[in-house]
Amino acid sequence: MVDxxxxxxxxxxxxxxxxxxxxxxxxxxxxxxxxxKLQMVDALGLxxxxxxxxxxxxxxxxxxxxxxxxLFLDRLGARVWFARILVSWGLVTIALAFTQNAAMFYILRxxxxxCEAGFFPxxxxxxTLWFPSAYRGRMVGLFMIFSAIANAVGAPLGGALLDxxxxxxxxxxxxxxxxxxxxxxxxxxxxxxxLPGRPENAxxxxxxxxxxxxxxxxxxxxxxxxxxxxxxxALVDPRxxxxxxxxxxxPLSAYGLSYWLPTIVKAFGVSNTVNGFLNVxxxxxxxxxxxxxxxxxxxxxxxxxxxxIPAFIGAACLLLSALIPNHTLQFAFLCVAAAGIFAPQPVxxxxxxxxLKGAGAAxxxxxxxxxxxLGGFVAQNVVPWIKDESGSTIAPMFFLAACxxxxxxxxxxxTRQLSSREAAAAPSRV
Numbered sequence: 262m263v264d265x266x267x268x269x270x271x272x273x274x275x276x277x278x279x280x281x282x283x284x285x286x287x288x289x290x291x292x293x294x295x296x297x298k299l300q301m302v303d304a305l306g307l308x309x310x311x312x313x314x315x316x317x318x319x320x321x322x323x324x325x326x327x328x329x330x331x332l333f334l335d336r337l338g339a340r341v342w343f344a345r346i347l348v349s350w351g352l353v354t355i356a357l358a359f360t361q362n363a364a365m366f367y368i369l370r371x372x373x374x375x376c377e378a379g380f381f382p383x384x385x386x387x388x389t390l391w392f393p394s395a396y397r398g399r400m401v402g403l404f405m406i407f408s409a410i411a412n413a414v415g416a417p418l419g420g421a422l423l424d425x426x427x428x429x430x431x432x433x434x435x436x437x438x439x440x441x442x443x444x445x446x447x448x449x450x451x452x453x454x455x456l457p458g459r460p461e462n463a464x465x466x467x468x469x470x471x472x473x474x475x476x477x478x479x480x481x482x483x484x485x486x487x488x489x490x491x492x493x494x495a496l497v498d499p500r501x502x503x504x505x506x507x508x509x510x511x512p513l514s515a516y517g518l519s520y521w522l523p524t525i526v527k528a529f530g531v532s533n534t535v536n537g538f539l540n541v542x543x544x545x546x547x548x549x550x551x552x553x554x555x556x557x558x559x560x561x562x563x564x565x566x567x568x569x570i571p572a573f574i575g576a577a578c579l580l581l582s583a584l585i586p587n588h589t590l591q592f593a594f595l596c597v598a599a600a601g602i603f604a605p606q607p608v609x610x611x612x613x614x615x616x617l618k619g620a621g622a623a624x625x626x627x628x629x630x631x632x633x634x635l636g637g638f639v640a641q642n643v644v645p646w647i648k649d650e651s652g653s654t655i656a657p658m659f660f661l662a663a664c665x666x667x668x669x670x671x672x673x674x675x676t677r678q679l680s681s682r683e684a685a686a687a688p689s690r691v
Contacts, residue, residue, distance in 0.1 A: 510668020575601020
């Protein structure tokens, strides 16, 4: 007799800490440019807009190669493909330390997106192979907590590395890229030897546990339509397209805030190191929210409130941060806004696997994430443009607030449509 809780706990401890550490490295390597910016803009003679364009090209490379990357993962397995992703993005991050001009910055940021494409949706796909649906929201939440830890660790780390300016002949912004790229290469090698592929090949599971998990997942997938496992048909599934449209608001506001927050705090008149430590605070709050909100959502029949309500709270706090001139209150509202932006995302990601499986899940999850992450491209161009035009570092928060509120409304209407479509087959779980 298989003990379900014991089995899920065993899989969780085997996979989630390791995947979380990989995501921590990935997120630091995405966000490092926000601290490097504080010196490299002047060093390379870039305008705020030129920097924003270069930073945002990451998302174009990511968009173009994410679906192919996830299909390769389905074919080659997580161990091999994740190792390739980590080593390649680590090498590109190291190369960013030797950027000489705007053109080189643009090329390397685009290549970073190409190399990292497929990692996040690859993990989401991996979770569909290892966890029954009732556990996936919490697992995505646990996984995403490491993005909050990455921001919390990356903030003081970025500030401290900037203060190494001149050490061994490297500028502070060059140290930011060197010190964050090398761990990715090392982690890629470790991944190749540690990460298990599919449950049926896992040496840490007994035969009875493998059989139980296979039957449980098969029973959950049995009610899906015949196109659920087709990679190409998943890409044109109206549900996938609607969820991709919904998701855009979340990366847009998340990257807009996380990339721009060090610049806002710097305008308070603090040093680089103090800036880094202040930036720890919002991500500690995000970590708490990423645990609490998905845990509550997994116990609820309707998931929609756990996506929409935090998003509206986040939008309101972004708006208040731009309206109230007091720096302490601005920072407090931005901390709550960060939690409101990130906490709904694990709940959101528990929805697509209800109608996607196999290659269809690999392609569909990648499509939703790649289209949604174009919001990051928008944010990295529009936010610095608003700053250049307005002369205010806080004014871009009006734009982020409007986008997040619009996204929350769209999620509400789209999940209602998904519920109506499923009602004939089973009670709504949205």
